[in-house]
Amino acid sequence: MAADTRSSPAPARLSLAEQAADVIVTGIYSGALKPGARLFEKELAQQLVMSRVPLREALKILEAQGIVESIPHKGSRITLFGEERTGHIVEARIALERIAVTAAAPRYKANPALASGLDHLIARMESAAAQLDWITISKADLDFHREICRVSGNEIIGKLWESLARHVFITFGLEKRKAEDAAALGEQHRRIRDLLIAGDDVALQTQIEIHITRIRRRPPKA
Amino acid sequence: MAADTRSSPAPARLSLAEQAADVIVTGIYSGALKPGARLFEKELAQQLVMSRVPLREALKILEAQGIVESIPHKGSRITLFGEERTGHIVEARIALERIAVTAAAPRYKANPALASGLDHLIARMESAAAQLDWITISKADLDFHREICRVSGNEIIGKLWESLARHVFITFGLEKRKAEDAAALGEQHRRIRDLLIAGDDVALQTQIEIHITRIRRRPPKA
DNA sequence: AATGTGCTAATTGTATACAAATAGCATGAA
């Protein structure tokens, strides 16, 4: 059999608990699960077609990441995402991504071929933007930044990013979406890509901050 | 009955899984569990006097935080803490704590009474230092920085800190300990405390970086 | 000898069953 036809089973690289965590987060993104809502284990488990054991593992993961808040013997609820929290997420994101690009830039400069990973994600982002497929846009956007973290080689930043990315993803779901925003994404990310290859750290720092902050206060003229 | 005599049971603010996670991390700190070692669920569970269910929840938490690495159907092992990783932890810590102090400083300046929380922790740190009680020193040290995160009001930073703090704690356990280091801790932290109340952000930024970096390259003269 | 194959033991993954704690409501007394 051919080596990479990848037929049926697919070795399952993610545990059931992690898959459940993803489904829950996507549910929050899509609005099916609302911030502040209580999560009943039995109910959620049968919705996800699994028993309570792996579901509880998923809840523990999400609790460690701050997506869910639990009180022993009282249950879990989805963390509230207010104005203030959204601001905190942006702040943390800027801090994290600044280190990531600073560490990654020399590697991209030394080996520009690494940028192909970013190019693929930009392409995916743009094709999704053409159809206003927001969830694919959001995921590709976060994957772009995850890729930078990966290339940076700093695994700690990578782990922290995994937590933060879920928060960012959820805020993406909460935003009002405008077609013009989608159209601008490709250019935004391409600029970051180019600065990474150029290795211009100073420009990167400001560009990252603009890019992350952009979403909230957009220019008046559009 | 008197309101705060807090007799026997104590409402259990932490789930068994979270307690288990703490015990495991402390085990790594103390050297009982070694980085790279595989963790067998059955064995660990009976050592901690619990069943595999809450233990697995603990492992999921630790995996989300990067303390443990798991592969489905193959098991979990403690993440390796090499030179490189230690450096990454320091980098991430500087980035996180910089935002924390920047956000917290105005609050300390506006309300200096908040600093009493820090003072208590410094006191605990110094009394532990007098006896070279390293684990208490380490915990108080991290509690000091956790307190700053708390006062900053940024809950995202708080969550990320919880992950990072466990890494830092473990590196504390791996360090060679010298009495002179213990003696210097009080002064180090008191300086940060003072700058927070003064609200001097620029000085704080450099002081935090020095403080965090200190541990690794110490001055030649002592 | 080297390699491949099948069996067995060990380990992880999941479901079910049961214990403990909580919350809501009804009941009753002040």
Next chain:
DNA sequence: TTCATGCTATTTGTATACAATTAGCACATT
């Protein structure tokens, strides 16, 4: 009416039992 008390139903927490996957070893084949 208001507050306290106790019962019941719901929900979470944990243990045990079983299924599925993996790893190691013996054995056979080339």
